Amino acid sequence: MARVVVDVVLKPEILDPQGQAIVGALGRLGVHGVSDVRQGKHFELEVGDEVDDEALARIADTLLANPVIENFTIRR
Amino acid sequence: MARVVVDVVLKPEILDPQGQAIVGALGRLGVHGVSDVRQGKHFELEVGDEVDDEALARIADTLLANPVIENFTIRR
Numbered sequence: 001m002a003r004v005v006v007d008v009v010l011k012p013e014i015l016d017p018q019g020q021a022i023v024g025a026l027g028r029l030g031v032h033g034v035s036d037v038r039q040g041k042h043f044e045l046e047v048g049d050e051v052d053d054e055a056l057a058r059i060a061d062t063l064l065a066n067p068v069i070e071n072f073t074i075r076r
Numbered sequence: 077m078a079r080v081v082v083d084v085v086l087k088p089e090i091l092d093p094q095g096q097a098i099v100g101a102l103g104r105l106g107v108h109g110v111s112d113v114r115q116g117k118h119f120e121l122e123v124g125d126e127v128d129d130e131a132l133a134r135i136a137d138t139l140l141a142n143p144v145i146e147n148f149t150i151r152r
Contacts, residue, residue: 007118022119022139031135034125035077042083042118043098048109059107063098064139065084 004047004056005075008065009040040070080123080132081151083143085116127134 010016018036026034043064047056056074065072086092095113099120102110120142123132132150 009120019119025139026135029101029139031131033127033137034121034133035124036122038120040118040120041094042085042116044114044116045110046112048111051109055107055109059102059110063101063105070090 002049002076003029004045004051006043006045006056006060006064006072007040008060008070008072009038009076011069011071014069041065053060078123078125078152080121080127082119082121082136082140082148083116083151084134084136084146084148085114087145087147090145110139117141 004066014040019040021028021037023034026032026037042065045056045059053074060074061067077096092114096124098113098115099110102108102113117140121135129150136148136150137143
C-alpha cells in the first residue's frame with residue numbers, strides 16, 4: 001500500500017473566479033502581499049502495489065481531472 | 077515573489093463522502109487496487125517577500141481552511 005497525492009489545477013489560461021474572490025477577501029481582511037490565488041483540488045489515494053504510474057495517470061485523467069480545462073500532477 | 081502551495085484536507089476522523097464516491101466510481105470503472113480516497117483543496121498563492129510563514133499560517137487558518145474539521149500544510 002502506498003499513499004499517492006494527485007493535485008488538480010485549472011490550466012493557466014482558464015479564469016479562476018474562486019481564486020480571485022480569495023484575493024479580494026485577503027485585501028478586505030487586511031492581508032497584503034498576495035497577488036494571485038488559484039484554487040484546485042487535492043486527492044490522497046491509498047493504492048495497492050499493483051497500481052502503476054500508467055494506471056494512476058488514467059485515474060487522474062478520467063475521473064479526478066477534466067483534461068479540457070485542468071492539469072494534474074501525481075506525487076508518490 | 078514566490079509561489080506557495082497550501083493543501084487543505086479533512087481531518088482523519090471526519091467522514092469524506094466525496095472521496096468514498098470516487099472509490100465507488102473507480103470500482104464501477106474497472107479500476108482495482110485503490111482502497112481509499114480523501115478529497116481536499118489545493119491553493120497556489122503568489123506572495124511577496126514580505127509575507128512570512130506566520131502570515132501564511134494565518135491566511136490558511138482563517139480563510140483557506142476550516143480548522144474545526146480540516147488540517148492544512150504549507151509548502152514554499
